[in-house]
Amino acid sequence: xxxxxxxxxxxxxxxxxxxxxxxxxxxxxxxxxxxxxxxxxxxxxxxxxxxxxxxxxxxxxxxxxxxxxxxxxxxxxxxxxxxxxxxxxxxxxxxxxxxxxxxxxxxxxxxxxxxxxxxxxxxxxxxxxxxxxxxxxxxxxxxxxxxxxxxxxxxxxxxxxxxxxxxxxxxxxxxxxxxxxxxxxxxxxx
Amino acid sequence: xxxxxxxxxxxxxxxxxxxxxxxxxxxxxxxxxxxxxxxxxxxxxxxxxxxxxxxxxxxxxxxxxxxxxxxxxxxxxxxxxxxxxxxxxxxxxxxxxxxxxxxxxxxxxxxxxxxxxxxxxxxxxxxxxxxxxxxxxxxxxxxxxxxxxxxxxxxxxxxxxxxxxxxxxx
Numbered sequence: 001x002x003x004x005x006x007x008x009x010x011x012x013x014x015x016x017x018x019x020x021x022x023x024x025x026x027x028x029x030x031x032x033x034x035x036x037x038x039x040x041x042x043x044x045x046x047x048x049x050x051x052x053x054x055x056x057x058x059x060x061x062x063x064x065x066x067x068x069x070x071x072x073x074x075x076x077x078x079x080x081x082x083x084x085x086x087x088x089x090x091x092x093x094x095x096x097x098x099x100x101x102x103x104x105x106x107x108x109x110x111x112x113x114x115x116x117x118x119x120x121x122x123x124x125x126x127x128x129x130x131x132x133x134x135x136x137x138x139x140x141x142x143x144x145x146x147x148x149x150x151x152x153x154x155x156x157x158x159x160x161x162x163x164x165x166x167x168x169x170x171x172x173x174x175x176x177x178x179x180x181x182x183x184x185x186x187x188x189x190x
Numbered sequence: 191x192x193x194x195x196x197x198x199x200x201x202x203x204x205x206x207x208x209x210x211x212x213x214x215x216x217x218x219x220x221x222x223x224x225x226x227x228x229x230x231x232x233x234x235x236x237x238x239x240x241x242x243x244x245x246x247x248x249x250x251x252x253x254x255x256x257x258x259x260x261x262x263x264x265x266x267x268x269x270x271x272x273x274x275x276x277x278x279x280x281x282x283x284x285x286x287x288x289x290x291x292x293x294x295x296x297x298x299x300x301x302x303x304x305x306x307x308x309x310x311x312x313x314x315x316x317x318x319x320x321x322x323x324x325x326x327x328x329x330x331x332x333x334x335x336x337x338x339x340x341x342x343x344x345x346x347x348x349x350x351x352x353x354x355x356x357x358x359x360x
Binding site: 020040042043044045046047048049050051052053054055056057058059060077079080082083086087173174177180181184185188 | 212235237238239240241243244245246247248249250251252253254255256257259273274277278281282283
């Protein structure tokens with residue numbers, strides 16, 4: 001499966017959620033599907049997208065929060081899976097796209113290609129709902145379920161190591177940051 | 191344990207008076223009482239971390255959602271958080287309040303704390319992070335509020351160093 005196909009399939013649902021993506025291909029592909037003020041692209045601080053998702057989820061209990069993560073980033077902050085499983089915010093979906101590669105910096109192989117099993121790690125970290133979704137149909141189903149259920153959901157999808165032709169995004173990162181916080185501020189107002 | 195309960199209470203009250211409702215923390219001898227107070231207080235959310243840098247992400251998410259938070263950690267936790275501080279909090283202009291126990295300074299008996307102590311202030315200076323050392327329990331609430339005010343107006347991290355004088359009863 002291409003990550004872009006999965007994102008396209010779930011975009012109608014993503015559009016209405018608070019979304020944090022990691023840098024690189026994931027950010028560009030979501031952006032190209034159609035930017036929303038509730039989308040935040042974490043362009044650096046590799047590994048911290050899931051921690052940001054936790055901070056957002058516990059601060060916005062009425063919103064659905066989704067983190068679009070990658071194998072390289074998750075491997076850099078594996079402890080976060082354990083923290084997520086410990087506090088299990090009911091409104092958080094952590095979706096890990098595993099292309100077994102650090103694609104955005106030239107495609108160097110990561111440990112998931114050598115046997116590291118992120119879904120297995122998430123389960124053993126204590127997450128109770130971990131779904132493997134490697135086809136577009138499975139991804140659509142898993143994300144629909146995650147969006148509707150009350151509980152932390154972790155989805156792991158093997159995807160091809162293919163990214164966009166260009167990594168350019170026509171939005172300044174501080175514009176994205178303030179648009180996002182203004183939007184969330186509006187959600188909190190009665 | 192000679193960690194000051196009275197001054198821990200004053201610190202916890204000071205954090206609450208600055209409007210902080212979320213603390214992310216990693217246990218440290220000097221912080222045990224404050225963490226327990228956070229755990230026991232229904233108005234405070236405590237997130238116990240596996241590694242301090244996670245707290246930068248958590249506080250960033252909380253801030254963007256309009257919630258005041260702080261990180262509670264030892265100075266070695268500051269060392270481990272540097273990339274997050276630079277590449278998330280400073281890059282994205284997040285008013286990250288860091289409350290840091292200042293181990294390895296004057297009076298430190300544990301040799302393993304001394305290297306971190308020696309470079310804590312130079313590190314904060316080189317990161318361009320404004321900080322104050324807290325030693326007077328009487329002015330804690332004021333100092334924490336002032337730090338929160340500066341963080342909010344500058345949209346940058348601010349650090350408060352908890353000294354031995356404040357936290358430890360010899």
